[in-house]
Amino acid sequence: MTKIETVNQLLGDRALETDGVGKAYAPANVALCKYWGKRDAALNLPVTSSLSISLGDIGTTTEVRLIDGADRISLNGERVAVDQAFATRLTGFLDFFRPTAGRGFAVDTVNTVPTAAGVASSASGYAAIVLALDDLFGWGLTRRELSILARLGSGSASRSVYDGFVKWHRGEAADGMDSFAERLDVDWPELRVGLVVVADSAKPIGSSEAMARTVATSTFYQQWGSRSETDLVALEGAVAARDFRVLGEIAESNALAMHAMMLTAIPPILYWTIGTVDTLHKIWALRETGTPVYATIDAGPNVKVLFEAENAGSVEKAFPGVRIVAPCGSEEYRD
Ligand code: PMV
Numbered sequence: 001m002t003k004i005e006t007v008n009q010l011l012g013d014r015a016l017e018t019d020g021v022g023k024a025y026a027p028a029n030v031a032l033c034k035y036w037g038k039r040d041a042a043l044n045l046p047v048t049s050s051l052s053i054s055l056g057d058i059g060t061t062t063e064v065r066l067i068d069g070a071d072r073i074s075l076n077g078e079r080v081a082v083d084q085a086f087a088t089r090l091t092g093f094l095d096f097f098r099p100t101a102g103r104g105f106a107v108d109t110v111n112t113v114p115t116a117a118g119v120a121s122s123a124s125g126y127a128a129i130v131l132a133l134d135d136l137f138g139w140g141l142t143r144r145e146l147s148i149l150a151r152l153g154s155g156s157a158s159r160s161v162y163d164g165f166v167k168w169h170r171g172e173a174a175d176g177m178d179s180f181a182e183r184l185d186v187d188w189p190e191l192r193v194g195l196v197v198v199a200d201s202a203k204p205i206g207s208s209e210a211m212a213r214t215v216a217t218s219t220f221y222q223q224w225g226s227r228s229e230t231d232l233v234a235l236e237g238a239v240a241a242r243d244f245r246v247l248g249e250i251a252e253s254n255a256l257a258m259h260a261m262m263l264t265a266i267p268p269i270l271y272w273t274i275g276t277v278d279t280l281h282k283i284w285a286l287r288e289t290g291t292p293v294y295a296t297i298d299a300g301p302n303v304k305v306l307f308e309a310e311n312a313g314s315v316e317k318a319f320p321g322v323r324i325v326a327p328c329g330s331e332e333y334r335d
Contacts, residue, residue, distance in 0.1 A: 001175040007096040016099040022136025026127035026160045027059035032251035033232045034258045044155040048228040049170040054163040056325035060124035062109045062132045071104040126153025127160030147180040194305035194322040198275025207299040217266040248294030255296040279303040
C-alpha cells in the first residue's frame, strides 16, 4: 500500500474540483505517551500507540483554494519559495489531492507556534490542511478518515484533528487503515499546559530521520515497546480517574525515556539546549516545594509544563512569558 492508494481508497469517487475556498483550524498536540519509531516509514505507521492532549488555541489555521499553475504557499503571511523544505514537503502532500497535473493550490497557513521548533507545528499543520481540503472539496469525511489522511502528512498530525485527550491506535493492518486517532471522552477543565519556548530556531534533525536512526542504532529501543505499552495503560487509568500526579509522573518519565533513547543512538541525537535543562531543573525545584508540575518535551528544545489551574500563578512566576492553554476547552472537534 502506498500513500496515494490510501488516499484513493478513502476518497472513492469524491470530487477534486471546486472554485470555492476551504478553511480550517487544528490545534497542536503534545504526547503524554510518545510516538517514536515507525513500523512502516512510507505510511507513517507507528511501532507503538500514543496518547496526547491538544494545545487549545496553539495551532494552525489554513486556507486553501485551487488555482491554475504551480502551488503558491504562504506561511505566516510570507510567501515560501518553492525549493524550501516546508514547500516541497507540502507540495508533495498536495499532489495526492490535485485534480489534474496543471492545477495548483494556493495555501495560506498561519501558525501560532514556532515552525519546526518541536512544538508540533507539523502536527497541527498537516491536520489543518486535511481539514481545509475536506472543507474545500466538501468531502464530508469522518474524523477517523481525516485522521488517517493527516497521518500521511505527519504521524502526530493524526492526533491533531481532535481536541482534548486523543489516542492514536498503532493498528495491526499492513495498509494502515486501522491506524487512526480517536478522542477520549474525558473532560478535565482544570488541566493546563504551559509552553516554555527556550529556542525557536529550526531543529538540527527532522523527527523521521531521528526516529529511523534511533530504531536502527539504539540498544535502548528494544525496551521501548513494552515500556510504552505499560505507560499507555497507566496513563489511560490516570486520565479516567483524573489523577494528575500519576498523569504527570508517567508523562514526564515517558518523555525522558524517549530522549534518553535518542542519546544512545549512533551518532547521538540531542534536541535539548541549556534552556531546556534549566527549565527542567526549575520544574523539579517547584515540585520539591510541593507544587505538582511536570515536564514533557518533544523533538525540539522547548518544554511543555503540565499542571492544574490552581497552580497557574506558580508556573507564571517561575516562567515569565509562558503561554498557557487549557486542552479540554472546546466542543468543536467532536463528530
Ligand atoms: O509527527 P512527527 O513525525 O513530527 O513525530 C513527532 C514525534 C514526537 O512529537 C516527538 C512525539 C509525539 O508522539 O508527538
